[in-house]
Structure formats: C-alpha cells, structure tokens
Amino acid sequence: MLIHINPQLETPIYTQLANQIIEGIATGRLAPAEELPSVRSLAADLGINLHTVNKAYNYLKQEGFLQVHRQKGAIVSPTPMPAADEFYYQKLHEQLRPMVAESICRQVDEEEFLKLCRSLYQELVTQKEE
Amino acid sequence: MLIHINPQLETPIYTQLANQIIEGIATGRLAPAEELPSVRSLAADLGINLHTVNKAYNYLKQEGFLQVHRQKGAIVSPTPMPAADEFYYQKLHEQLRPMVAESICRQVDEEEFLKLCRSLYQELVTQKEE
Amino acid sequence: MLIHINPQLETPIYTQLANQIIEGIATGRLAPAEELPSVRSLAADLGINLHTVNKAYNYLKQEGFLQVHRQKGAIVSPTPMPAADEFYYQKLHEQLRPMVAESICRQVDEEEFLKLCRSLYQELVTQKEE
Amino acid sequence: MLIHINPQLETPIYTQLANQIIEGIATGRLAPAEELPSVRSLAADLGINLHTVNKAYNYLKQEGFLQVHRQKGAIVSPTPMPAADEFYYQKLHEQLRPMVAESICRQVDEEEFLKLCRSLYQELVTQKEE
DNA sequence: GTGGTCTAGACCACA
DNA sequence: GTGGTCTAGACCACT
Numbered sequence: 063m064l065i066h067i068n069p070q071l072e073t074p075i076y077t078q079l080a081n082q083i084i085e086g087i088a089t090g091r092l093a094p095a096e097e098l099p100s101v102r103s104l105a106a107d108l109g110i111n112l113h114t115v116n117k118a119y120n121y122l123k124q125e126g127f128l129q130v131h132r133q134k135g136a137i138v139s140p141t142p143m144p145a146a147d148e149f150y151y152q153k154l155h156e157q158l159r160p161m162v163a164e165s166i167c168r169q170v171d172e173e174e175f176l177k178l179c180r181s182l183y184q185e186l187v188t189q190k191e192e
Numbered sequence: 193m194l195i196h197i198n199p200q201l202e203t204p205i206y207t208q209l210a211n212q213i214i215e216g217i218a219t220g221r222l223a224p225a226e227e228l229p230s231v232r233s234l235a236a237d238l239g240i241n242l243h244t245v246n247k248a249y250n251y252l253k254q255e256g257f258l259q260v261h262r263q264k265g266a267i268v269s270p271t272p273m274p275a276a277d278e279f280y281y282q283k284l285h286e287q288l289r290p291m292v293a294e295s296i297c298r299q300v301d302e303e304e305f306l307k308l309c310r311s312l313y314q315e316l317v318t319q320k321e322e
Numbered sequence: 323m324l325i326h327i328n329p330q331l332e333t334p335i336y337t338q339l340a341n342q343i344i345e346g347i348a349t350g351r352l353a354p355a356e357e358l359p360s361v362r363s364l365a366a367d368l369g370i371n372l373h374t375v376n377k378a379y380n381y382l383k384q385e386g387f388l389q390v391h392r393q394k395g396a397i398v399s400p401t402p403m404p405a406a407d408e409f410y411y412q413k414l415h416e417q418l419r420p421m422v423a424e425s426i427c428r429q430v431d432e433e434e435f436l437k438l439c440r441s442l443y444q445e446l447v448t449q450k451e452e
Numbered sequence: 453m454l455i456h457i458n459p460q461l462e463t464p465i466y467t468q469l470a471n472q473i474i475e476g477i478a479t480g481r482l483a484p485a486e487e488l489p490s491v492r493s494l495a496a497d498l499g500i501n502l503h504t505v506n507k508a509y510n511y512l513k514q515e516g517f518l519q520v521h522r523q524k525g526a527i528v529s530p531t532p533m534p535a536a537d538e539f540y541y542q543k544l545h546e547q548l549r550p551m552v553a554e555s556i557c558r559q560v561d562e563e564e565f566l567k568l569c570r571s572l573y574q575e576l577v578t579q580k581e582e
Numbered sequence: 583g584t585g586g587t588c589t590a591g592a593c594c595a596c597a
Numbered sequence: 598g599t600g601g602t603c604t605a606g607a608c609c610a611c612t
Contacts (some may be wrong), residue, residue, distance in 0.1 A: 074522070084290060089293075112597095113596090113597060127297065145298055146295065150298055159312060160211040161287060162312040162316060163211065163217075167217055169272070169276065175284075183296070183302040187302075232583085240604085242605095249585090262329075265585080335612080345549070345550065345553040348553040348557050371612050373612065414568060419572060422573060423471065423474050423576055424478070427517070429533070434536075435544075436566050438545060439552065442552040443552060464586080490599060491599085500589085501588060503587095503590090504587080504589080506601085523598080524597085
C-alpha cells in the first residue's frame with residue numbers, strides 16, 4: 063500500500079499518515095490483523111521522523127484502529143472498529159457543519175454536495191469489494 | 193446574531209469565529225452589506241483579544257466573505273460569493289475523504305452519512321427561507 | 323470632471339481624490355487657474371467627509387498643484403509645476419522598484435512593462451491634446 | 453543576501469521586508485527552494501519583532517512566493533510564480549496610473565519615464581544573469 | 583472611533 | 598527549534 067506525504071500541506075504529517083492508514087483499513091487494502099511496517103522502516107521509507115510515525119501509530123491505537131505490541135510492532139486491529147456512537151456522529155456533525163455552510167455560500171446545492179459524498183463512498187467501498 | 197466561542201476546543205478561536213460568521217451568511221442571519229461589529233466591540237463581547245477578531249475578519253475578507261472598510265468597519269460582502277470552482281471542490285473532496293474513510297471503518301453506511309449532510313442542509317437552508 | 327471614490331480600496335480616500343485631481347491636471351481637464359469646487363460641495367457630491375476633501379486639497383497645495391485661498395476656495399496652480407528634480411526621480415525609482423521586481427518574478431518582460439507605461443502616457447497625454 | 457529595514461519610512465516594515473525578498477527572488481539572489489532564515493533569527497538580525505517577519509512571510513506565502521513548512525521554516529517556492537494574469541496587469545496599471553499622471557505634471561516625458569523603467573529592469577535582471 | 587501596524591512575551595503542536 | 602496562536606498594550610492614519 064502506497065503512502066504519500068506532502069510536508070507543505072497544512073495538515074500535520076502524522077495526521078496525513080494516520081488518515082491514509084485509516085483509508086487503507088476502510089478500503090480493505092489493509093486487512094484485519096495485517097502487520098504494519100515497523101516505525102523505523104516506515105519513517106525511513108517516507109523520509110520523515112521516527113517520532114512522527116510513532117505519534118500516528120499511537121493515535122490510531124488510541125482510536126482503536128491498531129494494536130501496538132511493544133516488540134512485535136503494530137497490526138491492524140483484528141476485530142472491527144466499535145461502531146459509530148453518538149459522540150462520533152456529533153464529531154462528524156461539527157466537522158461537516160462549516161463545510162456545508164461555506165458550500166451554501168458558494169452556491170453548491172444539496173444534491174451537488176451529496177454527489178461528492180457518494181462518489182467518495184463509491185471510490186473507497188468498491189475498492190473493498192474487489 | 194449570537195456567537196459562541198469555546199477556548200477549550202482544538203480549533204483556533206479565530207477559526208471558530210470565522211466559521212460562525214460564514215454560517216451566519218449561509219443562513220441569511222447576516223444579510224449582504226450588513227455591518228458587523230467593530231473588532232474592538234466584538235472582542236469585548238466575546239471576551240477575546242481584538243487581534244484574534246482581526247485575524248478572523250482578515251481571513252474572511254481574503255476569502256471574499258467580507259469587505260473591510262478602513263474606517264467604517266466590516267460589512268458582509270454585498271455581492272454573492274464567487275461560485276464554487278474546481279479548487280473548491282477539490283478542497284471539499286480532500287476534507288471529506290478522511291471523514292468518509294473513518295465512517296466506513298465505523299460502519300456508518302452511505303445512507304447514514306448522506307442523511308447527516310441532508311440534515312445540515314435542512315438546518316441551514318431553512319433558516320434562510322424563513 | 324468626474325471623480326469616482328471607492329471606499330473599499332486600500333488607498334485612503336483623500337489619496338484617491340488627490341490622485342484624480344492630479345490626473346485631471348495632467349490631462350488638461352483641469353486648466354491652470356481653474357476653480358475647484360468648494361470643500362463643502364465636493365464632499366457632498368462625493369458623499370465623503372469634509373475633512374477628507376480638506377486633507378486632499380492641503381496635500382495638493384503642499385505639493386504645488388493647487389493654490390488654496392482662505393475665502394475664495396482652491397484653484398489649479400496657474401503656473402506649471404516645478405519640474406521633476408532629483409528627489410522626485412528618486413521617489414519614482416523607489417516606487418517602481420518593487421513593481422518591476424514582482425513583474426520579473428511573474429515573467430512580465432521589459433517590453434511588456436514598457437508597453438503598459440506607454441499606453442498610460444498615451445491615454446493621459448492624448449486627452450490633453452484634444 | 454542583505455536586507456535593510458528603515459523603520460522611519462512610511463511603508464510598513466513587513467512590506468519593506470516582503471519587497472526585498474521579492475527583489476531577491478527576481479534577481480536570483482534567492483534561488484528556488486532556497487531556505488530562508490527562521491522568523492526568529494531574521495527578526496533578531498533586523499532588530500524587529502518576530503511577528504512582523506511572520507506577517508511578511510505569510511504575505512509572501514499567500515502570494516505564492518514562498519512555501520512555509522510548519523517545522524522546517526520557509527523556502528522560496530521551488531516552482532516559478534504563476535505568470536502575470538489579467539488581474540496582475542490591472543493592479544500594475546492602477547499603481548502606475550497616478551505615477552504617470554504626476555510625472556506628466558512635472559514635465560517628465562515618456563522617454564524619460566521609460567528610461568527609468570529600463571534602468572530598473574537592467575539593474576535587476578543583469579544581477580540574475582551573472 | 584475605526585482598522586493597521588508594531589512590540590513584547592507566552593504557550594503549544596509539531597518534528 | 599520551528600511556525601501558529603493568543604494576549605496585552607501602544608501608536609498612528611484615516612474619517
């Protein structure tokens with residue numbers, strides 16, 4: 063699975079990394095219980111700092127995406143994620159809110175916005191089914 | 193129009209402020225050409241520093257939501273925002289992508305996700321039509 | 323002679339006004355010794371503050387474009403402006419410098435830049451000759 | 453590359469700084485992808501506040517001259533600036549207009565004015581070719 | 583009274 | 598050590 067880091071982006075590198083791993087899990091390119099590269103080798107591959115990879119792994123562990131074993135390295139959580147709860151929906155809501163607001167100002171109508179979401183679901187889910 | 197700032201949140205205060213003003217514009221609670229409070233008075237009302245308000249106003253000016261007249265204060269841009277272009281859609285896409293990915297992991301299906309978006313459009317647009 | 327003020331511009335209103343009067347003199351639309359509107363009437367016409375017009379007139383007086391008589395109002399200086407001296411050239415140089423620098427960065431070549439200057443001379447001088 | 457700030461001047465310090473960096477890029481004294489000093493060190497060198505340097509850097513980032521990497525500091529944009537578009541020419545036109553007008557009043561003829569522009573192009577471009 | 587600029591000093595996230 | 602953010606207090610140009 064290819065990971066691409068763009069250090070110029072506003073989003074922190076560790077977040078970019080975590081997001082791409084999450085996407086890998088979502089699409090199935092990273093299977094449950096699959097081993098992830100070691101912190102050291104991934105850092106070397108991506109040309110970033112050890113601490114940065116570590117931070118991403120720890121974040122993902124805390125969120126339940128990974129299990130991190132001290133010596134064995136990190137694996138994708140073998141059990142599925144806990145399903146979305148009220149808090150997750152609220153977080154999603156708060157994140158979407160300003161995006162929808164700005165979209166309305168820019169005359170993006172509801173259907174257009176939904177089309178964008180659908181296309182993302184398509185893109186990510188169909189990879190999973192292949 | 194009521195604005196509420198939560199200094200505890202991770203999102204910078206000036207971003208919270210800017211987002212709420214954008215939402216005000218989206219819903220029509222802030223009409224085109226409407227005058228906004230001066231940086232000083234708004235800062236005092238919100239209990240934050242005037243530079244923070246200033247930063248929010250300048251961001252919104254740069255994005256085209258506001259016009260800042262040197263001595264008259266800020267007004268909502270009397271002309272509608274430039275419609276969404278390719279870049280805006282791309283930005284939206286990049287923002288939505290990790291949200292959709294995580295949602296898939298948490299077993300939020302497409303319909304559920306779209307429902308959330310629709311409810312936000314409802315909430316914001318119906319205010320506008322009242 | 324028509325004067326148009328744009329309060330949204332970054333340039334102060336009094337500067338906009340002064341510049342347009344200078345342009346009027348350059349093009350001959352304002353003849354030597356011609357009377358200018360009173361501070362009061364011009365301010366009313368343009369919908370701006372008395373002080374602002376006053377400031378513009380005083381600036382132009384100080385620079386030698388106008389003569390301001392206490393009761394008779396302002397007139398265009400009946401004698402031609404003092405010719406450009408070393409200081410004026412230096413000021414011009416300092417103003418042009420960053421414009422040329424940025425133009426180089428944006429791949430505006432010298433000929434293109436000169437063409438722009440020529441077209442401005444054309445525009446302003448030919449009015450004078452009509 | 454030497455930078456000199458004059459706090460007495462009417463032009464804001466951050467603008468003076470930004471202009472000199474732009475000139476550095478135009479002349480090639482600042483090469484694409486070259487690293488700039490950190491805001492702190494440059495501020496110390498110039499004897500100004502780090503926020504002032506920050507403002508200059510952010511302005512240049514926004515205009516596309518620099519890239520600011522969160523933890524690595526600022527670099528000159530490795531890709532050339534977007535070429536001048538209609539808006540840039542219009543901005544240039546508006547800036548040149550009052551300069552040409554005043555020059556006409558001061559009996560600076562077209563050739564004299566163009567000579568000044570040419571000399572600036574000479575000065576800046578020939579540095580580049582060395 | 584308005585925003586623009588500058589200074590100063592502080593804390594934080596990131597690498 | 599880097600930039601990002603926030604606060605505080607000051608002066609200035611403009612209206």
